[in-house]
Amino acid sequence: MENSPTTLGSKGLIKKHEFLRVIIQCLYSLGYKKSASCLEIESGVRYKSVEFDLLESQILNGDWDDCIDTLNKIKDVKDDTRSSVLFLVFKQCFLEYLNRGDDSLALSVLQKRVPTLHMSNETVHKLAYNILALKEMELGKLDEDVISELRKRLVMELGKQLPPPIVLPERRLEHLVETSVTAQIDSCIYHNSQDAVLLYEDHCCGRDQIPTETVQILTAHSNEVWFIQFSNNGEYLASSSSDCTAIIWKVMDNDKLTMKHVLRSHQNPVSFVAWSPDDTKLLTCGNLEVLKLWDVETGTCKHTFGDHGFTVSSCAWFPDSKRIVCGSSDPEKGICMWDCDGNEMKAWRGMRMPKVLDLAVTSDGENLISIFSDKEIRILNLRTNAEQVIFEEHSITSLSVSIDSKFFIVNLNSQEIHLRDVAGKWAKPLKYTGHKQNKYVIRSCFGGINSMFIASGSENTQVYIWNRQSSTPIEVLSGHSMTVNSVSWNPKRPLMLASASDDHTIRIWGPSQSNKIQPAETST
Amino acid sequence: MDVDPRLYEQIAVNDNDIHNIIMSYLVHNCFKETVESFIACTGMKQPSDYLEDMEKRKRIYQFALEGNALKAIELTEQLATNLLEKNKDLHFDLLSLHFVELVCSRKCTEALEFAQMKLTPFGKEQKYVEKLEDFMALLAYEEPEKSPMFHLLSLEYRQHVAESLNRAILAHGNHPTYTAMERLIQQTTVVRQCLNQEHAKVIHQTFCHEYLVQRNIKLH
Numbered sequence: 054m055e056n057s058p059t060t061l062g063s064k065g066l067i068k069k070h071e072f073l074r075v076i077i078q079c080l081y082s083l084g085y086k087k088s089a090s091c092l093e094i095e096s097g098v099r100y101k102s103v104e105f106d107l108l109e110s111q112i113l114n115g116d117w118d119d120c121i122d123t124l125n126k127i128k129d130v131k132d133d134t135r136s137s138v139l140f141l142v143f144k145q146c147f148l149e150y151l152n153r154g155d156d157s158l159a160l161s162v163l164q165k166r167v168p169t170l171h172m173s174n175e176t177v178h179k180l181a182y183n184i185l186a187l188k189e190m191e192l193g194k195l196d197e198d199v200i201s202e203l204r205k206r207l208v209m210e211l212g213k214q215l216p217p218p219i220v221l222p223e224r225r226l227e228h229l230v231e232t233s234v235t236a237q238i239d240s241c242i243y244h245n246s247q248d249a250v251l252l253y254e255d256h257c258c259g260r261d262q263i264p265t266e267t268v269q270i271l272t273a274h275s276n277e278v279w280f281i282q283f284s285n286n287g288e289y290l291a292s293s294s295s296d297c298t299a300i301i302w303k304v305m306d307n308d309k310l311t312m313k314h315v316l317r318s319h320q321n322p323v324s325f326v327a328w329s330p331d332d333t334k335l336l337t338c339g340n341l342e343v344l345k346l347w348d349v350e351t352g353t354c355k356h357t358f359g360d361h362g363f364t365v366s367s368c369a370w371f372p373d374s375k376r377i378v379c380g381s382s383d384p385e386k387g388i389c390m391w392d393c394d395g396n397e398m399k400a401w402r403g404m405r406m407p408k409v410l411d412l413a414v415t416s417d418g419e420n421l422i423s424i425f426s427d428k429e430i431r432i433l434n435l436r437t438n439a440e441q442v443i444f445e446e447h448s449i450t451s452l453s454v455s456i457d458s459k460f461f462i463v464n465l466n467s468q469e470i471h472l473r474d475v476a477g478k479w480a481k482p483l484k485y486t487g488h489k490q491n492k493y494v495i496r497s498c499f500g501g502i503n504s505m506f507i508a509s510g511s512e513n514t515q516v517y518i519w520n521r522q523s524s525t526p527i528e529v530l531s532g533h534s535m536t537v538n539s540v541s542w543n544p545k546r547p548l549m550l551a552s553a554s555d556d557h558t559i560r561i562w563g564p565s566q567s568n569k570i571q572p573a574e575t576s577t
Numbered sequence: 578m579d580v581d582p583r584l585y586e587q588i589a590v591n592d593n594d595i596h597n598i599i600m601s602y603l604v605h606n607c608f609k610e611t612v613e614s615f616i617a618c619t620g621m622k623q624p625s626d627y628l629e630d631m632e633k634r635k636r637i638y639q640f641a642l643e644g645n646a647l648k649a650i651e652l653t654e655q656l657a658t659n660l661l662e663k664n665k666d667l668h669f670d671l672l673s674l675h676f677v678e679l680v681c682s683r684k685c686t687e688a689l690e691f692a693q694m695k696l697t698p699f700g701k702e703q704k705y706v707e708k709l710e711d712f713m714a715l716l717a718y719e720e721p722e723k724s725p726m727f728h729l730l731s732l733e734y735r736q737h738v739a740e741s742l743n744r745a746i747l748a749h750g751n752h753p754t755y756t757a758m759e760r761l762i763q764q765t766t767v768v769r770q771c772l773n774q775e776h777a778k779v780i781h782q783t784f785c786h787e788y789l790v791q792r793n794i795k796l797h
Contacts, residue, residue: 184693
């Protein structure tokens with residue numbers, strides 16, 4: 054044993070005695086006390102430092118003067134830490150003197166010892182007031198067991214406050230392993246699973262963890278498909294088209310989609326759909342179209358909002374599934390909030406109101422995010438009425454918000470997607486490039502576990518996928534023959550992605566299969 | 578804004594009224610010898626019930642002012658039975674005055690015991706907690722007069738408590754808690770303030786009116 058190295062690992066970064074100490078702590082915390090003490094004896098490494106061992110025995114025996122002396126002698130402790138641990142000791146000491154009726158000693162601690170720590174007046178005054186509170190509890194009746202328990206608590210409290218190496222932070226080995234696993238997950242560009250990560254090997258997901266192959270082609274639309282969106286529960290997909298219809302598709306247990314309803318009532322192309330949070334209702338609208346509300350179960354139109362002149366470019370739901378908000382590219386119409394029966398509840402409109410290109414309500418109902426007149430993003434906090442305004446250099450075509458309401462992305466016709474935080478704390482956005490976009494409205498979305506991916510359509514017939522931490526695409530999916538206008542990632546099935554194209558089709562993408570099967574076409 | 582004396586010189590003032598005003602002030606503040614001398618000089622009728630309690634009130638006031646709150650409490654209970662039972666705020670103030678006196682005399686352990694015995698029950702009511710915290714905080718300092726709560730040791734604080742006690746005793750005996758002199762000064766001050774405000778308004782309106790007339794602007 055004498056010749057064993059003092060460091061471990063191929064890089065010599067780990068000190069052996071520290072490593073052993075962490076293992077011993079882990080064994081104790083897992084309840085393997087015999088094994089832990091056996092390892093202490095065999096290795097000669099103690100879990101508790103000499104100083105802390107001494108402190109513990111002094112506190113448990115009530116040797117306050119020695120305890121204070123020990124604390125003052127410990128090196129490499131910040132002044133404020135030393136003060137706060139000494140204060141805890143003085144507090145216990147003070148309490149015990151009061152308990153045994155030694156008021157003059159208690160007051161001596163309060164008047165002579167505590168002031169040396171330069172604690173805040175408030176803290177000191179609270180301690181003085183505790184005298185009455187303790188009297189109220191009839192402290193004099195506290196027996197030895199209670200005092201002993203309070204001393205043990207003090208030891209634990211000091212254990213939390215004193216720095217390493219005097220005391221190890223709690224569950225240190227677990228923390229180190231967890232940090233390592235988290236780092237591996239963060240650097241894994243394809244990570245898209247909630248399964249526990251194996252510790253037996255370094256973690257690395259393959260391409261099969263994200264959708265990269267077409268598994269189904271939906272051909273029911275007779276013209277360009279402009280927009281698609283999965284329902285919040287992941288059981289339906291809604292698509293809208295320049296053929297003036299919208300379609301609700303059902304996602305089957307085998308991950309195949311079948312048509313549920315064709316929604317026919319619009320006279321012009323339908324460019325936008327929005328699911329109610331409870332997925333029982335669907336809104337459809339278009340730049341030259343009115344806003345319509347549909348019942349998902351029956352496929353019937355429940356309400357048409359406004360008159361024929363009231364055209365709506367985009368719409369969104371509030372979390373209660375009872376109120377909606379819609380934006381118009383006509384400044385006189387502005388932004389309106391309605392209930393499901395078509396009663397206007399609130400409106401933001403007027404001569405100075407710019408045209409609304411897109412809008413969204415965060416799923417927590419806190420913020421209304423709007424895209425105004427090409428380059429302006431406004432985030433209105435609906436509770437406080439505080440507003441952030443963000444200006445982009447290039448025209449914005451679309452907006453998408455993450456499920457957790459913390460982030461949003463915008464597509465710009467400069468061939469960039471910008472990711473921003475809703476709270477507005479970031480100075481600059483994260484940028485994603487690689488796709489083609491300069492003429493048309495291209496829509497992107499968040500997807501995968503914890504919204505860790507971004508997918509977008511493109512004018513070059515491809516679908517692009519980025520890991521949020523990287524500005525370049527990790528996958529480019531080929532299959533469509535014309536511009537891909539919109540994509541939607543299934544919120545409940547992280548391996549399912551849908552894309553809508555000017556080639557009149559919707560493609561459903563899944564993980565790559567080793568035995569390639571020709572994608573099924575579904576028209577009806 | 579001072580008023581022309583000619584406006585009020587014609588108003589007759591009854592001597593009796595002035596005597597009563599002075600008398601009420603002297604009695605309220607327990608100037609016993611001065612009261613007796615004043616009665617002798619003016620030939621006023623002696624208000625016997627008032628004078629009986631005056632000496633006791635004077636002693637109570639004096640004890641409170643000196644910080645001898647326990648004696649003040651004892652005499653108050655003799656003079657105005659149940660007063661402190663009903664007026665908990667005043668009772669608390671007097672007890673805390675004694676606590677402060679013990680702290681000032683550096684009898685800290687005694688102060689601590691007194692607080693535990695007498696002040697602890699008040700801690701059950703939230704409105705006393707903050708005050709209690711301030712008083713107990715005095716125990717944390719070897720030199721309480723240098724503590725952030727030094728104002729609790731001041732003569733002004735004792736005066737405030739003594740004055741409150743005096744008023745409470747008077748109220749308990751169905752006597753006015755404020756002297757006629759105090760009330761007159763208060764009323765006069767308020768009236769003057771109101772008149773000043775009204776006067777300012779009038780001046781402002783006149784100025785505006787002249788300004789508009791000069792420029793031939795019609796007022797609607």
